[in-house]
Amino acid sequence: MRLSPGVSAEEGLEQVCQSIYWSHDAAVLTTCAADPPGAVVTFVNPAFTDLTGYPAHEAIGRSPDQLLFGPNTNPAVPVDVLVAVKKGESFECESVVRRKDGTAAAVRSRVVPVRGPSGRAVRSLVFLRDTSGERKAERDARDARAVCDQLFASPALGVALADEDRRLVRVNAAFARMHGYAEHELVGTDLLKLVPPDHRDRAARAHSEYLTQGGPRTQDWLAACKDGSSRRVSGTVGAAVLGNGSRVLVITLADVSDQDRIQAQLRDANKMENVGRLAGGIAHEFNNLLTVVQAFAGMAAEALPPGHEARGHIAQVTRAADHAAQLTRQLLTYARRRPVEPQIVDLSAVVAGIADFLRGTLGDKVKLSIHTRESVHPISADPNLLVQVLVNLAANARDAMPVGGR
Incomplete structure (x- = not known):
């Protein structure tokens, strides 16, 4: 930045102050370090007061390093900035400003020399842009991506994203497995492919409603599988807006x-x-x-x-x-x-005693053969429960042989 020719230094600096007064970025005008007693602040704009909490009368006359560099600032940054101020050079860096209340704000600093008609730097102008919000947004975005990655890594919960054209843009393994597909087979597929044919018209209307109304809805529906079968799933569907302004459907499913x-x-x-x-x-x-x-x-x-x-x-x-x-x-x-009344019983005698009853239970298609040993040790059991067990075994065998057997 150069002062206007034909005006005094004071008038030129006044013009500089007026030009930066309404700047959205915080601005600090300092003397150059070559001037004794070193660089001091000569002007700050209202944005600087908003950023740091220091009004102009408290900032003017102080060393810029007392105002511009707070905790957690890279130790090399103050040195580089003061060197740039002393030499009248431009310089940009990331730093941390200490506010008056003791808190800190992350800023992007830009040093611009103010030169007189001769080209000599007579002042240095430091612009400070608060990047705390940007960094918070970056942290929030990282956290959101981490949550999204954890959600897609769920082994039991099916998760999918579908664009405004109903194309699946991302699915997790559980979602693909519920429908009998591999993940890569579903990416780019029309969402309606996973809906039984007689439900697709209603699903298409619901897709449009979800995108426009946004709010998540939870409901049960039938999912069409790759092998032609269908299964009931319980899911939540809602719309989300991406950074580019486009909308996607976020689908989470549980196999019920x-x-x-x-x-x-x-x-x-x-x-x-x-x-x-x-x-x-x-x-x-x-x-x-x-x-x-x-x-x-x-x-x-x-x-x-x-x-x-x-x-x-x-x-x-x-x-x-x-x-x-x-x-x-x-x-x-x-x-x-x-x-239950356990007693000492002969298992062979129990089996022989219900042979006729079992044959009547099995019917004509199933032939019953009973082979018992003469020397069987007696056991302690309720004979009626033993009979119940044998009847259940015979009934299960009969049901397993619908065309008959032995």
Whole structure:
């Protein structure tokens, strides 16, 4: 910067002060270091006061290094700036200004010599631009990128970005895996490809609404997979604005198909529990009736003389009632309405005793063969529970052979 020719030095410096008074950047006018007693501040503009908190009357007359260099400033910077001021040279650097309240502000400093008509530097003008906001924005951007990277690294949460044309611009491994694709197969793909055909019109309208309305929405929908199947997912979709002003959809998905399966199993378990309660109630009442049948059958047998023909018929009734009572005990055990009663039992005898019952359970298509060993050590168990286990095994085997087997 050069003073206007034909005017005095004082008038020229006054013009400089007027030109920088309304500058958005903080400005400090100093004498050159060659002038005794060294460089001092001769003028500051209002932006400098806003930046540092020092009004003009407190700043003027002080050494510039007291105002321009705060903590955490590179030690080489003050030396370089003062050398530039002394030599009347231009210089730019990053530094830290100490505010009057003791806080610090990051600034970008630019030293500009003010030369007289002869070309000699008569003053130095230092412009300070506050970069604290820029650095905060940079830190925020770095933090946002770190959060985004962590989000995309999630092994369970599917994450994707789609542009205004519905093209996927980035997906993570979990998102691709939910749809049966590799990540590179989805980048650049139309988002509607991942929606079942009969839902695509509605999805296209929703895409436009999400971009214009912005706010995130959470809902469940069907996702179309690469193999032609579909699965239910729960997701959140919202719009975000990039630095260039364009909008993208941010999609996060959680696969809830396993949750559906677990809920179905829970419903089945509840049904079985209800069936068990019903079976237990029926078995309890039926057991009371059997007790009456067994009692009267015993009384009838005692009333008949030995060798009477009816004794054989009554014995058949008693055996049938005993077998029915055994079945009711199994039902009561299944319904958890009968306590477990372990006893010493012969496992081979238990198996042989329910052979006919198992054959009736298996039906005509499945042939049952029973092979037991004669020398089997007795075990301690509830025989009714053993029967229940064997019946369950037989039923599972029957269900696994729908066309029959052995």
